Amino acid sequence: FTGIVLLISLPIIAEAGMLNADEVRQLISGNTLVFEHAEGGRIQTRxxxxxxxxxxxxxxxxxxxxxxxxxxxxxxxxxxxxxxxVCHSIYQQGDVWRTYIDRTNPIGGDKHILTIQKVLEGNPNNF
Known part of the structure; x- marks a missing residue:
């Protein structure tokens, strides 16, 4: 498929900082995300x-x-x-975004679910 990789100009976030609601909206709304599942490595586009x-x-x-x-x-x-x-917290570290779900067990910590590999402007796959 063809698409334009969107360069998101989010404010500088502290290392591995959690995105706030406005930053999450700016990242995803009207865009296509290509991500890799942490378990199994399956690639998915949404x-x-x-x-x-x-x-x-x-x-x-x-x-x-x-x-x-x-x-x-x-x-x-x-x-x-x-x-x-399911609700995910999104953390950014440099050009990488990772999503986590909260665990109620404090020993286990949050669980890494997805790594966002690309953000494409619009809907280039016509989903």
């Missing part, structure tokens, strides 16, 4: 429409899927699909 919906292909790449996204009061990106939802 378009986040500014209207609060997202679209992506299924794991096999054979069927389009859709869901809803929002940003909660803690600045976490929340995705919901098929009645199930």
């Amino acid at each position: 378009y986040y429409d500014a209207n609060g919906t997202f679209r992506q292909m299924n794991k096999k790449g054979t069927k389009k899927q859709k869901g809803k996204w929002s940003i909660n009061n803690n600045g976490q990106l929340c995705n919901q699909r098929k009645g199930k939802g």
